[in-house]
Amino acid sequence: MTIEEIQNQVIEEFSMYDDWMDKYNYLIQISEDLIPLSPAHKTEENLIDGCQSKVWLHTEFAGGKIFYMADSDAIITKGLITLLIRVLSARTPQEIINADLFFIEKIGLQENLSPTRSNGLLAMIKKMKLYALAYQAKGEK
Numbered sequence: 001m002t003i004e005e006i007q008n009q010v011i012e013e014f015s016m017y018d019d020w021m022d023k024y025n026y027l028i029q030i031s032e033d034l035i036p037l038s039p040a041h042k043t044e045e046n047l048i049d050g051c052q053s054k055v056w057l058h059t060e061f062a063g064g065k066i067f068y069m070a071d072s073d074a075i076i077t078k079g080l081i082t083l084l085i086r087v088l089s090a091r092t093p094q095e096i097i098n099a100d101l102f103f104i105e106k107i108g109l110q111e112n113l114s115p116t117r118s119n120g121l122l123a124m125i126k127k128m129k130l131y132a133l134a135y136q137a138k139g140e141k
Contacts, residue, residue: 003095006087007103014107027079034082037071050123052116053077059131065090066135080121088128096132
């Protein structure tokens with residue numbers, strides 16, 4: 001599936017819920033899909049700056065693709081990073097750099113998150129794209 005197809009799938013899943021409390025519950029539910037991050041990767045270096053809660057992001061590069069792993073100490077934030085990983089993980093650096101994450105607006109995340117969570121979401125996206133730029137700069141395409 002392409003990044004666009006996965007985003008459309010996410011939009012469709014969220015469209016099943018009319019109420020934002022139900023959407024928050026869905027975020028909590030999908031956070032349970034996040035593979036636990038090894039304690040060895042829960043380091044200061046892997047913490048994302050700009051998030052109110054703690055979010056650790058670890059990457060691995062294999063076969064020309066970036067694989068993201070993450071964890072958070074806040075359940076909603078964990079759901080948000082789960083969505084981002086679902087959309088961006090197992091992609092080439094160029095695909096990640098070029099990705100237009102339209103699903104965020106389409107499902108109403110920006111306007112329904114608190115300002116601090118919204119800032120945290122942007123910080124997560126920025127960090128994921130920075131990793132892609134770093135891998136691309138190393139010539140790992």
